[in-house]
Amino acid sequence: MAGDLLDSQGRGEAQWGLPAIHPEGRKFGIAALGISLLFALFAWETLAWPMAFLSLGVFAFFRDPERVVPQDQNAIVSPADGRIVQITGVNPPRELVVDDGHGLPCLSDEPTIRVSIFMSVFDVHINRTPIAGMVQRLVYVPGQFLNAELDKASDENERQHILVERSDGVCVGFTQIAGLVARRIVPFVKPGDTLGVGQRVGLIRFGSRVDVYLPKGTSSRVMLGQRVVAGETVLAEIGSQRLLEGVSH
Structure with a gap:
């Protein structure tokens, strides 16, 4: 969809997709996920699950969805x-x-x-x-x-x-x-x-x-x-x- 021209009369195509994760946030999400997997490896489930949910939260925070930007000059x-x-x-x-x-x-x-x-x-x-x-x-x-x-x-x-x-x-x-x-x-x-x-x-x-x-x-x-x-x-x-x-x- 990025770069497509859409208008108020229905021109263009609207598609649904998962938003991208901005690179600035990937390192934080991957780090949290890695710690979760490490905890799971040692069977520390009480710590592994919270870290897994934290990694999902971090990825969600840094989501970067496409937007349809109005082209009105004013x-x-x-x-x-x-x-x-x-x-x-x-x-x-x-x-x-x-x-x-x-x-x-x-x-x-x-x-x-x-x-x-x-x-x-x-x-x-x-x-x-x-x-x-x-x-x-x-x-x-x-x-x-x-x-x-x-x-x-x-x-x-x-x-x-x-x-x-x-x-x-x-x-x-x-x-x-x-x-x-x-x-x-x-x-x-x-x-x-x-x-x-x-x-x-x-x-x-x-x-x-x-x-x-x-x-x-x-x-x-x-x-x-x-x-x-x-x-x-x-x-x-x-x-x-x-x-x-x-x-x-």
Whole structure:
């Protein structure tokens, strides 16, 4: 299915298949499985079974399914699987605003809409770029490991800021934030890379959050509590501002 063109009128072919396991996670899963087999070899079944289930959990955590990415040039797609936990007006992070001395684009220091997505340990943790364009900034900031659902996690936790600029100059910044269990943010890209919308940019190990900073004049198309899918769910349309309401039931 990878690379196939599908549309809203039924063109293309939808197939089911087991998701791939990202290479970053295979070593952990294989190690846990190896320990389980070692325990089983010595007839330590009380230890072998828990390790076997742990290996399955690790493989599931690092799953990397294919996604059908919208090709609308105005769409900002979700960079992460998870639940919308915050939609609020804030000033963008300093790392995405200040001049870095290289004359590269940056975000305005004016308040903008931040959409925050919380990923539990059961969600896919491969992150994707919300727009197509060039990676202008990738800034890693060491920090704490507070609950990623807390508002202050955006400023105090270990995090990595990414700024992507489209060919027309529109920029979208987003931040990968480590959580209570997460201890490492793994990038797949570097400054200067050109990305297609929905392309994989990195992962966060074991529970985390991603903040997206929408361009000026753009409002969210998702609502608090809504579940989103990385590379598929449209978070916003550039230049579009309208109120959407929902009812939980």
